[in-house]
Amino acid sequence: MNCKYFGKCGACVVYDGGYEYQLSLKVELNKDRFRPFYGGNISVFKSPDSNYRSRSEFKIWHMDDEIHYAMNNIDKNGVVLIDECPQVSRPIYVLMPKLLKAIKDNNIDFKLFGVDFLSSNSKEIVVSLLYHRSLDAAWKEIATKIAAELEIYIIGRSRGQKVVAGQDYITEILKINGSEFRFNYIENSFTQPNSKVNEQMISWALENLSDTDSDLLELYCGAGNFTIPFAKEFRKVLATEISKSSINAAKTNMGLNSVENIEFVRMSVEEFVQALDGVREFNRMKDIDISSYGINTIFVDPPRSGMDEATCNFASRYENILYISCNPETLARDLAILCKTHVVNDLALFDQFPYTHHAEMGVKLSKKG
Known part of the structure; x- marks a missing residue:
């Protein structure tokens, strides 16, 4: 990689x-x-x-009037701003810049501090947007529109609140010894x-x-x-x-x-x-x-x-x-x-x-x- x-x-x-x-x-x-x-x-x-992680978490960093993905610095002193991550599955990799642009263009970045991705082998993706503010009906309407445009599911989370645009899980298909097994992976749970x-x-x-x-x-x-x-x-x-x-x-x-x-x-x-x-x-x-x-x-x-x-x-x-x-x-x-x-x-x-x-x-x- x-x-x-x-x-x-x-x-x-x-x-x-x-x-x-x-x-x-x-x-x-x-x-x-x-x-x-x-x-x-x-x-x-x-x-x-490369492209091996089907679950990943990123900070959102606000700088001037722009937002960026961020990870902890290797020396644990501050963060490094990133625009790509070759660790993540190919569907997440392709989605990352599109999602950031959609969030900014639709003005739902206020007090957004994190984004979590969960993907499946069949390219389903649930995105969790993490906020330091409460989310209202207007937010859900915009998130639903973005989810439809990007063909993903979006969850909004803030303290004591979970707002679902679409669904809160993906269905993974694992191929094991010639057989297929199906699993529902729920957002914010261990997978x-x-x-x-x-x-x-x-x-x-x-x-x-x-x-x-x-x-x-x-x-x-x-x-x-x-x-x-x-x-x-x-x-x-x-x-x-x-x-x-x-x-x-x-x-x-x-x-x-x-x-x-x-x-x-x-x-x-x-x-x-x-x-x-x-x-x-x-x-x-x-x-x-x-x-x-x-x-x-x-x-x-x-x-x-x-x-x-x-x-x-x-x-x-x-x-x-x-x-x-x-x-x-x-x-x-x-x-x-x-x-x-x-x-x-x-x-x-x-x-x-x-x-x-x-x-x-x-x-x-x-x-x-």
Whole structure:
């Protein structure tokens, strides 16, 4: 990727030597990090080297009578004004200058401080315009006109206010192992930022699933990014997630994919373990017959903080563990517990965030002996 803001913009901090070199640094770092747990080769899944981000956020900077996109400076001292970003998906890249011009021409830039983009592989785009002022009917009328002209959806946000011009979601189509899966991605909710790497990540996970004649338990299921493809392989899936909006989105995505063999439970991992062990009874579990499940495999995709010791010990009960991590440091910490009972069979690196130090990791573990 060639970017005229390398060395200035803080979005990319590892850029010398090009894409292959920055990726090699991540691979070597994580070979060393995970050597106590795994001596084999790391499976490496590359990103496109440009136009890979389907979700992006920019500041809006007002200067004289003009507005500009802006990012934090690489030294975190002020901002750098930009007029393009080769990180973002091609539809977002093309839209950026058109959107800025439309905002200015239609005089809806007053107290605008940020723009968020969310795009799909089918080129749908939701744009969120962030304001330090309340938005009225006149604003919505103008935003609706701009949305129609640019063939996008626009959301206006200010404190305590959300104004929708069109709809607040896109429908993403992921192609995985010859099959297509559809997901509604809602504005201002978590989605995987790199759709091509996400497809590779799900494919890797599917290939590493074990004992698919039984049932699967998934913790931290989110909106069903992994859950729904997994459901095609298992008899039944029991999935937990603490976020109510994520559970609702996951149920919608079940319908989009004609999947019926998933039961979602809105509970924290701690609550779920208590329910499973009979320590406490929860209303949210009253319609779920735990005794009907035969679970040998557990899948976890925790937040950056990883899993706590109690959750690691709970996961260790199962024959097979599949772990996706967005933070290699906490993954290494958790493996120190998991590898007391399990052995690592495969380790993968997914380059979700090129030109940064971040890497997504995947680990397949099976019980010793």
